[in-house]
Amino acid sequence: MQTIRFCERLRFCALCLLFSLAGTLQAQEWKLVWSDEFNTEGPPDSGSWNYERGFVRNEELQWYQPGNAYCRGGLLIIEGRKEKVPNPRYNPQARDWRTSRQQADYTSSSITTRNKRSFLYGRFEVRARIPLAGGSWPAIWTLGNTMEWPSCGEIDIMEYYRIEGEPHILANAAWGGEQRYKAIWDSSVYPLSHFTNADPDWGSKFHIWRMDWDEQAIKLYLDDELLNEIPLDRTSNGSIGNYSNPFRQEHYLLLNLAIGSNGGKPDESAFPLLYEIDYVRVYQKQ
DSSP states (O other), X not given: OHHHHHHHHHHHHHHHHHHHHHHHHHHHHEEEEEEEOOOSSBSOOTTTOEEOOBSOSTTOSEEEOGGGEEEETTEEEEEEEEEEEEOTTXXXXXXXXXXXXXXXXXXXXXXXXXXXXXXXXXXXXXXXXXXXSTTEEEEEEEEESSSSTTTTOEEEEEEEEEETTEEEEEEEEEXXXXXXXXXXXXXXXXXXXXXXXXXXXXXXXXXXXXXXXXXSEEEEEETTEXXXXXXXXXXXXXXXXXXXXXXXXXXXXXXXXXXXXXXXXOOGGGOSEEEEEEEEEEEEEO
Protein backbone atom coordinates (compact mmCIF):
# COMPACT_ATOMS: atom_id res chain seq x y z
CA MET A 1 0.00 0.00 0.00
CA GLN A 2 2.79 2.43 0.88
CA THR A 3 4.55 1.56 -2.39
CA ILE A 4 1.35 2.32 -4.36
CA ARG A 5 0.86 5.65 -2.57
CA PHE A 6 4.51 6.55 -3.16
CA CYS A 7 4.16 5.79 -6.89
CA GLU A 8 0.97 7.87 -7.07
CA ARG A 9 2.79 10.80 -5.44
CA LEU A 10 5.63 10.42 -7.94
CA ARG A 11 3.20 10.47 -10.86
CA PHE A 12 1.44 13.53 -9.42
CA CYS A 13 4.75 15.36 -8.94
CA ALA A 14 5.85 14.46 -12.48
CA LEU A 15 2.60 15.84 -13.91
CA CYS A 16 2.97 19.05 -11.90
CA LEU A 17 6.53 19.41 -13.20
CA LEU A 18 5.39 18.89 -16.80
CA PHE A 19 2.63 21.50 -16.49
CA SER A 20 5.05 23.92 -14.87
CA LEU A 21 7.62 23.40 -17.61
CA ALA A 22 4.97 23.85 -20.31
CA GLY A 23 3.86 27.11 -18.73
CA THR A 24 7.45 28.31 -18.41
CA LEU A 25 8.25 27.44 -22.03
CA GLN A 26 5.13 29.25 -23.22
CA ALA A 27 6.04 32.30 -21.15
CA GLN A 28 9.59 32.25 -22.54
CA GLU A 29 8.24 32.03 -26.10
CA TRP A 30 6.79 35.57 -25.98
CA LYS A 31 8.59 38.81 -25.23
CA LEU A 32 6.77 42.03 -24.39
CA VAL A 33 7.83 44.55 -27.05
CA TRP A 34 5.43 47.39 -26.26
CA SER A 35 2.63 48.18 -23.87
CA ASP A 36 0.58 51.05 -22.55
CA GLU A 37 -0.76 50.56 -19.03
CA PHE A 38 -2.40 54.02 -18.96
CA ASN A 39 -1.04 54.76 -15.50
CA THR A 40 -0.25 58.44 -16.12
CA GLU A 41 -3.21 60.74 -15.49
CA GLY A 42 -4.27 62.99 -18.36
CA PRO A 43 -4.26 62.53 -22.14
CA PRO A 44 -2.91 59.33 -23.74
CA ASP A 45 0.85 59.19 -24.34
CA SER A 46 1.56 61.40 -27.36
CA GLY A 47 4.63 59.30 -28.12
CA SER A 48 2.36 56.40 -29.03
CA TRP A 49 -1.09 57.75 -29.89
CA ASN A 50 -2.67 60.09 -32.46
CA TYR A 51 -6.26 61.31 -32.66
CA GLU A 52 -8.76 61.04 -35.46
CA ARG A 53 -10.87 64.17 -35.76
CA GLY A 54 -14.34 65.13 -36.91
CA PHE A 55 -16.65 62.95 -38.99
CA VAL A 56 -14.52 60.05 -40.20
CA ARG A 57 -16.34 56.91 -41.49
CA ASN A 58 -19.51 54.86 -41.81
CA GLU A 59 -21.87 57.87 -41.50
CA GLU A 60 -21.53 57.56 -37.75
CA LEU A 61 -23.13 60.19 -35.52
CA GLN A 62 -20.19 61.19 -33.36
CA TRP A 63 -17.66 63.97 -33.82
CA TYR A 64 -14.22 62.64 -32.91
CA GLN A 65 -12.17 64.98 -30.71
CA PRO A 66 -9.13 64.52 -28.44
CA GLY A 67 -10.80 65.60 -25.20
CA ASN A 68 -12.99 62.51 -24.99
CA ALA A 69 -9.96 60.23 -24.44
CA TYR A 70 -8.17 60.50 -21.11
CA CYS A 71 -6.33 58.37 -18.56
CA ARG A 72 -7.71 58.16 -15.05
CA GLY A 73 -7.23 55.63 -12.27
CA GLY A 74 -5.01 53.36 -14.38
CA LEU A 75 -7.52 53.22 -17.26
CA LEU A 76 -7.83 54.79 -20.66
CA ILE A 77 -11.39 56.08 -20.86
CA ILE A 78 -12.99 56.88 -24.19
CA GLU A 79 -16.16 58.78 -23.40
CA GLY A 80 -19.16 59.12 -25.66
CA ARG A 81 -21.07 62.29 -24.83
CA LYS A 82 -24.37 63.74 -25.95
CA GLU A 83 -23.32 67.25 -26.90
CA LYS A 84 -23.59 69.41 -29.99
CA VAL A 85 -20.54 70.43 -32.03
CA PRO A 86 -20.80 72.67 -35.12
CA ASN A 87 -19.27 71.27 -38.29
CA PRO A 88 -16.73 73.81 -39.60
CA ARG A 89 -16.84 72.15 -43.04
CA TYR A 90 -20.62 72.43 -43.34
CA ASN A 91 -21.90 73.01 -46.87
CA PRO A 92 -25.68 72.75 -47.41
CA GLN A 93 -25.10 71.86 -51.08
CA ALA A 94 -22.61 69.08 -50.32
CA ARG A 95 -23.31 65.46 -51.17
CA ASP A 96 -20.64 64.06 -48.85
CA TRP A 97 -22.17 63.31 -45.45
CA ARG A 98 -19.05 64.68 -43.74
CA THR A 99 -19.83 68.16 -45.02
CA SER A 100 -23.61 68.04 -45.48
CA ARG A 101 -24.22 67.83 -41.73
CA GLN A 102 -24.46 71.18 -40.01
CA GLN A 103 -23.49 69.75 -36.64
CA ALA A 104 -22.83 66.61 -34.63
CA ASP A 105 -25.10 65.72 -31.73
CA TYR A 106 -22.55 63.40 -30.08
CA THR A 107 -18.80 63.41 -29.42
CA SER A 108 -16.29 60.64 -28.80
CA SER A 109 -12.65 59.73 -29.47
CA SER A 110 -10.67 57.47 -31.75
CA ILE A 111 -6.95 57.05 -31.04
CA THR A 112 -4.42 55.29 -33.25
CA THR A 113 -0.73 54.39 -33.23
CA ARG A 114 -0.35 55.27 -36.93
CA ASN A 115 3.20 56.46 -37.78
CA LYS A 116 4.22 55.88 -34.15
CA ARG A 117 3.83 52.18 -33.33
CA SER A 118 3.34 49.41 -35.87
CA PHE A 119 3.95 45.69 -35.70
CA LEU A 120 4.39 42.64 -37.91
CA TYR A 121 3.07 39.49 -36.19
CA GLY A 122 2.82 38.85 -32.48
CA ARG A 123 0.36 38.47 -29.63
CA PHE A 124 -1.83 41.50 -28.99
CA GLU A 125 -3.78 41.71 -25.73
CA VAL A 126 -6.28 44.35 -24.68
CA ARG A 127 -8.15 44.22 -21.38
CA ALA A 128 -11.27 46.32 -21.55
CA ARG A 129 -14.82 46.88 -20.39
CA ILE A 130 -17.17 47.95 -23.16
CA PRO A 131 -20.41 49.95 -23.06
CA LEU A 132 -23.40 47.86 -24.14
CA ALA A 133 -26.08 50.56 -24.44
CA GLY A 134 -27.94 51.24 -27.66
CA GLY A 135 -25.89 53.29 -30.09
CA SER A 136 -22.55 52.03 -28.78
CA TRP A 137 -19.98 50.69 -31.26
CA PRO A 138 -16.61 50.15 -29.50
CA ALA A 139 -13.74 48.50 -31.36
CA ILE A 140 -10.16 47.25 -31.12
CA TRP A 141 -8.68 46.96 -34.59
CA THR A 142 -5.66 47.28 -36.85
CA LEU A 143 -4.91 48.64 -40.31
CA GLY A 144 -1.95 48.02 -42.60
CA ASN A 145 0.58 50.77 -43.28
CA THR A 146 0.35 50.68 -47.09
CA MET A 147 -2.38 51.13 -49.71
CA GLU A 148 -5.89 52.43 -49.30
CA TRP A 149 -8.65 50.48 -47.53
CA PRO A 150 -9.37 47.60 -47.85
CA SER A 151 -6.19 46.58 -49.68
CA CYS A 152 -4.23 47.75 -46.62
CA GLY A 153 -5.91 44.98 -44.61
CA GLU A 154 -8.11 45.35 -41.54
CA ILE A 155 -8.21 43.14 -38.45
CA ASP A 156 -11.06 43.62 -35.99
CA ILE A 157 -9.84 42.11 -32.75
CA MET A 158 -13.12 43.27 -31.23
CA GLU A 159 -16.25 44.94 -32.51
CA TYR A 160 -19.52 45.25 -30.62
CA TYR A 161 -22.67 46.43 -32.34
CA ARG A 162 -26.25 45.58 -33.18
CA ILE A 163 -27.39 43.35 -36.03
CA GLU A 164 -31.13 43.57 -36.70
CA GLY A 165 -31.45 45.22 -33.31
CA GLU A 166 -29.64 42.49 -31.38
CA PRO A 167 -26.19 43.07 -29.78
CA HIS A 168 -23.29 40.99 -31.10
CA ILE A 169 -19.55 40.55 -30.62
CA LEU A 170 -17.55 40.26 -33.85
CA ALA A 171 -14.04 39.11 -34.76
CA ASN A 172 -13.10 39.87 -38.37
CA ALA A 173 -10.50 40.44 -41.03
CA ALA A 174 -10.92 42.21 -44.36
CA TRP A 175 -8.81 42.64 -47.49
CA GLY A 176 -9.20 43.94 -51.03
CA GLY A 177 -10.89 42.41 -54.03
CA GLU A 178 -11.55 43.67 -57.56
CA GLN A 179 -13.73 46.63 -56.65
CA ARG A 180 -12.41 49.78 -55.02
CA TYR A 181 -13.60 50.22 -51.41
CA LYS A 182 -15.36 46.84 -51.46
CA ALA A 183 -13.80 44.41 -48.99
CA ILE A 184 -13.63 40.65 -48.80
CA TRP A 185 -14.54 39.69 -45.22
CA ASP A 186 -13.87 36.75 -42.96
CA SER A 187 -16.17 37.40 -40.00
CA SER A 188 -17.25 35.50 -36.91
CA VAL A 189 -20.38 36.86 -35.30
CA TYR A 190 -21.54 35.90 -31.81
CA PRO A 191 -24.75 37.13 -30.17
CA LEU A 192 -23.99 38.80 -26.86
CA SER A 193 -26.22 36.17 -25.23
CA HIS A 194 -23.52 33.59 -26.02
CA PHE A 195 -21.48 35.25 -23.28
CA THR A 196 -24.17 36.59 -20.94
CA ASN A 197 -25.95 33.23 -20.71
CA ALA A 198 -22.74 31.80 -19.23
CA ASP A 199 -22.19 34.86 -17.03
CA PRO A 200 -25.14 37.21 -16.40
CA ASP A 201 -22.69 39.82 -15.04
CA TRP A 202 -20.55 39.73 -18.19
CA GLY A 203 -21.33 43.31 -19.12
CA SER A 204 -20.07 44.76 -15.84
CA LYS A 205 -16.67 43.05 -16.08
CA PHE A 206 -13.37 43.58 -17.87
CA HIS A 207 -12.46 41.03 -20.53
CA ILE A 208 -9.31 40.17 -22.46
CA TRP A 209 -9.39 40.34 -26.23
CA ARG A 210 -6.37 38.70 -27.86
CA MET A 211 -4.93 38.24 -31.31
CA ASP A 212 -2.23 35.68 -32.11
CA TRP A 213 -0.86 36.56 -35.55
CA ASP A 214 1.96 34.83 -37.41
CA GLU A 215 2.95 33.94 -40.97
CA GLN A 216 0.28 31.24 -41.13
CA ALA A 217 -2.87 32.63 -39.54
CA ILE A 218 -4.67 35.25 -37.48
CA LYS A 219 -6.41 33.83 -34.41
CA LEU A 220 -8.83 36.04 -32.45
CA TYR A 221 -9.83 35.23 -28.87
CA LEU A 222 -12.09 36.55 -26.15
CA ASP A 223 -11.14 35.41 -22.65
CA ASP A 224 -9.20 32.52 -24.23
CA GLU A 225 -12.17 31.37 -26.31
CA LEU A 226 -11.19 31.17 -29.98
CA LEU A 227 -13.70 33.24 -31.95
CA ASN A 228 -12.14 33.21 -35.41
CA GLU A 229 -9.13 31.73 -37.21
CA ILE A 230 -8.16 33.22 -40.57
CA PRO A 231 -5.55 31.32 -42.63
CA LEU A 232 -3.26 33.73 -44.47
CA ASP A 233 -2.93 31.51 -47.52
CA ARG A 234 -6.28 32.87 -48.76
CA THR A 235 -6.11 36.55 -47.83
CA SER A 236 -4.38 37.96 -50.89
CA ASN A 237 -5.67 41.18 -52.43
CA GLY A 238 -7.06 41.44 -55.91
CA SER A 239 -5.53 43.42 -58.73
CA ILE A 240 -6.18 46.80 -57.05
CA GLY A 241 -3.92 45.66 -54.21
CA ASN A 242 -1.33 44.20 -56.60
CA TYR A 243 -2.21 40.68 -55.38
CA SER A 244 -0.22 41.39 -52.19
CA ASN A 245 -1.08 39.90 -48.81
CA PRO A 246 -1.98 42.76 -46.45
CA PHE A 247 -1.43 40.59 -43.38
CA ARG A 248 2.24 40.09 -44.13
CA GLN A 249 3.06 43.72 -43.48
CA GLU A 250 3.12 45.92 -40.38
CA HIS A 251 -0.18 47.10 -38.91
CA TYR A 252 -1.00 49.87 -36.47
CA LEU A 253 -3.64 49.85 -33.71
CA LEU A 254 -6.88 51.78 -33.33
CA LEU A 255 -9.14 52.11 -30.27
CA ASN A 256 -12.40 53.94 -30.78
CA LEU A 257 -15.97 54.33 -29.62
CA ALA A 258 -18.36 55.09 -32.46
CA ILE A 259 -21.99 56.08 -31.92
CA GLY A 260 -24.90 55.20 -34.17
CA SER A 261 -24.58 53.60 -37.61
CA ASN A 262 -24.01 49.89 -36.87
CA GLY A 263 -24.32 50.71 -33.16
CA GLY A 264 -28.01 51.39 -33.67
CA LYS A 265 -30.17 54.18 -32.28
CA PRO A 266 -28.49 55.79 -29.26
CA ASP A 267 -30.08 55.23 -25.88
CA GLU A 268 -30.22 58.81 -24.67
CA SER A 269 -30.58 57.75 -21.01
CA ALA A 270 -27.27 55.83 -21.11
CA PHE A 271 -24.94 58.78 -21.72
CA PRO A 272 -22.15 59.32 -21.06
CA LEU A 273 -20.94 56.04 -22.57
CA LEU A 274 -17.66 54.84 -21.05
CA TYR A 275 -15.31 52.53 -22.93
CA GLU A 276 -12.59 51.60 -20.42
CA ILE A 277 -9.25 50.06 -21.44
CA ASP A 278 -6.98 48.70 -18.72
CA TYR A 279 -3.98 47.97 -20.93
CA VAL A 280 -2.70 47.27 -24.43
CA ARG A 281 0.21 44.81 -24.71
CA VAL A 282 2.10 43.50 -27.71
CA TYR A 283 4.34 40.43 -27.51
CA GLN A 284 6.52 38.89 -30.17
CA LYS A 285 8.33 35.58 -30.44
CA GLN A 286 11.86 35.58 -29.05
